[in-house]
Amino acid sequence: MWNENSFVARELNAFDEYLRDKYKARSKFLNDVSQKVIFSGGKRLRPALVIISGMMGDYDRNKIFPLAAAIETLHTATLVHDDIIDDAKTRRGQITTSEKYGINIAVYTGDYLLANSVLLLAESGLSTEELERVAKAAKMICNGEVSKYLNRYILISISEYLKRIMKKTGVLFSASCAVGAYASNCEHKHVCTMARIGMNIGIAFQIRDDLLDIEINRAESEKADKPVANDIKNGILTLPFLYSAKRSEKVRQNIENFFKTSGKTNNKEYDETSKKEYKKESSINKNDNSIIEAGNTNIRQIINEVIKNGGVDDAKALKNKYIQKSRSLLSTMPQMPNETRQALERVLNWL
Template sequence: MEKMKLKLLYSDLRPELEIIEKELEQAVDSSSHLLNDASLHLLQAGGKRIRPVFVLLAGKFGNYNIDVMKQVAVPLELIHMASLVHDDVIDDSEIRRGQPTVKAQWNNNVAMYTGDFILARALEHITEIDMPSIHHILSKTMIEVCRGEIIQIEDKYKLDQNLRSYLRRIKRKTALLISSSCELGALVSGTDEKTAAHLRRFGYFIGMSFQIIDDILDFTASDEELGKPAGSDFMNGNITLPVLCARKDPAIYAVLKANLKQDLSDDARVEIVEMIRNSPAVGEAKMMSERYLHKALKELSYLPKSAANRTMRNIAFFIGKRKF
């Protein structure tokens, strides 16, 4: 339901998104039946396609041409898909979006090579753009995304990590790729540098808000809504903002500390989720997400009023208020 509401906000882009979806299917096509099946399994599991949407909307501020825009939108979504496959291996995740992950459906080896294949396809597609600045921004983004994955591994089970570590991690994990989607969409459509900079910052701020809300929903949404067990982040050792806020309560801290690195029963998992959900931590985390949301909206206020500007604003509000 929530995903349907989101899609209604950018329904005007449906014809272009259908083109991108077909391009994605072609991109993951392989002579290997195994690679083909695993890649399609991931693609057909769906997704919000937020990154391609922001590429297209940013392009509306310049000389919009779908044949050019798709050359950026497709590789950015492929990079995101590849990171998801690798994430599921690292976190030993069995379910994503209510479907078995590639590693669960096949195995870790197939998942890793599928992620590598999808990433290689992204690099192949981006070569169609003859703009060195685009390649420079994208390569820097990919390096930072990889650094973010390593930092996440290093920070696992560190209940005493500081807020700065968390923010640095989600910046690289989520915000930078959304930021690049906005910036590259602007640049490839020929906008001026000032417009591209505002869109880049909008993408960064909304990406931070998006990830914080994701981390909140891991405790406030149901298993069915999430398409995976609530509290999965904590069970996988990923210390997110709600946990960082909740640990200030000595009683909650003691429970969290005692259950880290434990093979939790379903009842124990639900108990921890309820404890976080009913604490002030959720409200504190939402306030931080709101601050990033307001910063994102401020960046849009510097840009010309248009249908694209309005749609970006509506998506930003949706991201900041979504329930799952």
């Protein structure tokens, strides 16, 4: 994403060295495990946003790097715990902590990373208000993940999906942009604008991630002659599926049949609000009689139908709306340095 000679690329390289140094000595075993997780790949997008936002004012590594490290460490902790919940065997092409060391060590590693995140925040010199922003983000991530877990195997509404990803993903992107701007002594109104830009970037990022689960896995599925879409296999219905289920009785029924024939259903009853919102949003074509019978439904069929009836296109359109919202907010900040604006445009173009 970054030109290797750009300020952001150079700072990210220096940031990685800073982060490595934070996991030396002390508890050697947990530091070693934590390092393996933190340096297992990843785009470093959240720390990049802290750095980019810090470029708006008086950039100071001594302030920016602890914040970027705290946010990246918090994010990594959530991934370790997610992998336990999802019983994931690999992440980014590498064996997960829970698979390699067992659930107990994985839980301790996630907790250790969370503790380190708090320690890094303490070193950052943030105001009480901005510390509260990050703390609230951590709390909302938990709420978003619990919402995702409780709503497995359920066709939730689009609005509920958006609320969930705002909590699960958007808030940490928002905090990344806000604390970077704050640490570089930007005006309060600019900190708030950057927080809104970060939220929109985070939502677009999550939708992009949901689309990749379909598009990449569909290609792999056809190549390997087996379905591999991870989200729906875990009972998580993402935006393309939800859009398609709104539009087509066939897709909705196929999804429900897939869950039934897989022997996987949610034990709790539908939340009444979810049911009402889904019905209100739904515009299902009741004349669609080509429903695949239970037992014949598989992931590949569902994905093909989702693509065919526009679920993927609808999700891309919504993603682009959030990208455009970020661009509109950027236009309200004419005083933003060109290098900062160009770096944010690179992120938006990549999304």
